[in-house]
Amino acid sequence: MxxxxxxxxxxxxxxxxxxxxxxxxxxxxxxxxxxxxxxxxxxxxxxxxxxxxxxxxNARKPGPEEVHVKEWVNPLIIFAFVLVYVIMIDIIGFFVSSAIIMPVVMIFMGYKKPLPIILTTVGMLGFVYILFVTQLKLRMPQGLLF
Amino acid sequence: MSMWEGISQAFAHLFTLEAGLGLLIGVVGGMIIGALPGLSATMGIALLIPVTYGMDQTAAILMMAAIYTSAVYGGSISAILIHTPGTPSSAATCLDGYPMTQKGEALHAIGLSTTSSVIGGIISAIALLLIAPPLARLSLNFQAPEYFLIAFFGLTLIGSLASGNMLKGLLAGAIGLTFGLIGLSPEVYARFTFGNFQLLGGIDLIPAMIGLFSISQVMILGEERGKHSSNVKVEAEIKGRFLPPAKEFVGLIPLILECSVVGVFIGILPGAGGDIASWVGLNLAKNQSKHKELFGTGIPEGVAAPEAANNAVTGGALIPLLTLGIPGSSTAAVMLGGLTIHGLNPGFELFSKYAGVTYAVIIGFLVANILMGLVGWAAGRYLTKVSKVPIPILLPCIAMLSIIGAYATKQNMFAVYICVIFGLLGFVMRKFGIPTAPVVLALILGPMADEQIYQGSMQALGFKKTFFQYVLSRPICIVLLGLIVLGLFSPLISALISKGYKKKYGDVGEAAEDI
CATH class of the missing domain: 1.10.287 (Helix Hairpins)
Structure with a gap:
């Protein structure tokens, strides 16, 4: 088969x-x-x-492509990052967790330029703060820190 | 309420700062999402629904409709400039759009695409305005058995949402229906909640949707680790004339109009979306041309026809969605979720109680198409830069927005965990070739069918009939049963049309997966 x-x-x-x-x-x-x-x-x-x-x-007829475990490694690591991120949000709050995880994931993905990494992280957090906290009045998940 | 009364009410809803901002953000955001290969209108809307929570109904729905039409147009820009359709609807545009870029006519091609998309979109908005209200009036005669059959009809579309293997599409639908069982039944009995009180309300649609579309996409983008996919090359300098010359434009108008009308009809048909419309449009152009041999070498007809047709689909697809609650595509299914979240139930209510909001959305949709043309004219050439955003930068941004979006639905972490679980499920399903859109459709329509079976059974008891005898005694139900039979065959017809055109024109660059 x-x-x-x-x-x-x-x-x-x-x-x-x-x-x-x-x-x-x-x-x-x-x-x-x-x-x-x-x-x-x-x-x-x-x-x-x-x-x-x-x-x-259709056991011997060509059909669906075989899924190679090798292809799953990076996506599953990304999933692990997402899971750790969510657990961190529960413990230390949304903004601190995001500020840590975002640069880590960018570096893991192979991006090495520090300035775009910092600017993207700060920019996205600022955007979320303005949109969700100040405009939509969303009570963000808060942990021990912020 | 007459159409004119509805329209007069609409202006009060439309001329607000919030609605204007929703429109602008929808148009610009949709264009960016469309231009980014790998992101689709479906995912864009799923991700932005939580942003609309604090918005009023008009602004929120308008923003979603604007994203829909603008993303379809945005997809053509990367198709023309880098031979990579940003959305599946733009695959046919690659065939002549990219050769035009290679000939140094990139801006001309973008101008043609913009003009045709705007005309297609406007015609579809007019069709929406004229066809939807009388169709919605029909739904006044609907009771529980009809609503049950409508839900069932929607479920028959699952086959057509499965782009490849129909059996896997049905499996996805069955998975969605099974998840839809979780929670309190209409008889108020806790089903499959495993003692968790947070599951009593059922699986929250928005976190599940964000997980299925966005988190799974984040994981798939993870495969790009270490690859420098940002180095996209644009063959030629983007300069020259944007608007097509008057003579060329006048010559193209009959074709654009014809493709627009065809696009609207394809949009109304459940299961046949923008991708099919663009191929049909291209074929129409080729059949009418005296120079068939020039197609594929970069001629204006090859860009104008598919672009008019695919944008005309958007308004067409909104007709069954707003009037009967039948989403014919994954994007429409997500929009149905958005409507529900904002307390708007498709049907006559939208054109009576909420007429002001609905007509404001329809007129706003027309304005969105015009605005799309203006933004495209001003910024279209720069959109190619969006395609250059490196995936390592994009990936954590999408992940963060997904998490915060899921959290915003209930402001608790349980919704976030649902989103993450559905993200993993979505990734596994996509890897095994199981489409994710039917899960969403079934998650919406399953509980609706459940509720209507319950109510219908209660009504049937009053007539001393069983539910199914009651269904067969109602004339509209018989018509709906006929539509269900048609719906069951629609995937076969769509597959044949799509396969035929793709075989005829061959494969083009990689499109964003139609999730």
Whole structure:
């Protein structure tokens, strides 16, 4: 079986499994709620099953491109930065976290000129402060610092 | 309320500083977003919806509509100057636009694109003004069964929002519907909340949308680490005449008008968007030309036709959106989310209770197209500099705006975590070729169908019928069922049209992915 097809097969199995587990959960739901939930979950189960079937039937035919794990490394590091950023916002507040994370990400991405990095960070924080804090009166996430 | 009464009310909403600013920011912002390869109108609107929270309804919706039309135009500038369509709608423009740049006629090509886009946009705004009110009146006869079928009809469009594999599009729709189950049911029963009280209200649409479109894009831009994609070369100096010569313009007017009308109709059709319209426009121009062999060598018709058609789609797409709540494209789906956030429900209410706001938006949309021409004339040539913003600078800015945008929806960190989770989901889905737009559509229409099934079942009980017997006893429902059957076949028809044109004209530069 071609790797691209295996990927689709796995996606189909995951959809099917989630659909079945959630369908069983609906047993305790009241009647009208149960009807709509079951319609939706049957759609998920049928689509999942269809993906499994088409992957198996077309196992040797060229289809979806294979996803290489190597391509995922940098995006997942960026995601980790986003996650750390959000956790930092919860702890030390929005502005301080942004002032730290933004230059770090720019440098990680391979940008080395200090002036544009500083100007972009300061400019964006100023823009957010003026727009969201002074104009839209948004109560920003505040942590221990600011 | 008559159209004229609505229009007279509209001016009070339109002539405010806030509406003017919304219009200007929408036009300039949309143009920049459109010119940046990798960013689409859909993402731009998703990102800016939170900015509109504090704005009044007119200014907010006007800004979104202005971004929509302006981004479609902005995409043509990078198509002409660097052979990279900023949005999928501008792919057809590359074929003649870029050769014009190579011949030293870049400004001439941008001028043609601007003029045609403005005319296409204005015609679509007029069509919106004339067609939408009577269509909205039809929705007065709608009750729960009709609204259920409208939601269902919208869901049949999922196939057409899936640009490639239809099965994966359906899977995306099913994922969205499943997420839509989370929260209190219309019967007030907590479903799949896992004891978390923050989930009782369901998945917040805006953080989910920002995650799916923006955070996933941030992750995809992460692949560019260490690459110097900012060194975009523009072949020729951008100088010369901007406005097309009078003789050339007069000769092009019938073609531009024809493509505009075609664009409006394509916009109204669910599932067929600006990308298809631009190819149809180009084909129309080629079929009517006495010099078919010159297409692809850089001729004015090759720029004017697709650009008039793709901008005409924008007003056309707003017709079913405002009157029936049917989003025919991912951008329209995001705009539907924006309307809902501002308490505006598509249908007759928009043209009666909120007539002042709606007509102000429609007239403002017309003005946005004119303003787009003026800004394009003044700044179009400089927009290519936008394409040179290095990705390492762009990436953290989008990430920060996404996070603050998600936070602004409820002013709590839970919304931010929803945004981040949907960002990861969106990235994984895109990597496996599963489109993200159907998730949004299903997240909007799923709960609507859920609510209407509940209300319809209650009404049906009064007639001693089941819900489905009740549906079949209503004439409008029968028409809607016919439309649903048509909707199910629309992806096949769109795919055939699009495939046919792309095969005929070959591939062009990389477009922003139609997310």
């Amino acid at each position: 071609l790797k691209g097809r295996i990927q689709d097969l796995v996606i189909g199995v995951i959809a099917l499994a989630i659909g079945i587990v959630m369908f069983i959960e609906t047993k305790s739901f009241p009647d009208i709620t149960k009807v709509y939930c079951r319609i939706v979950l049957i759609i998920l189960i049928v689509v999942g099953a269809a993906m499994i079937l088409t992957s198996l039937i």
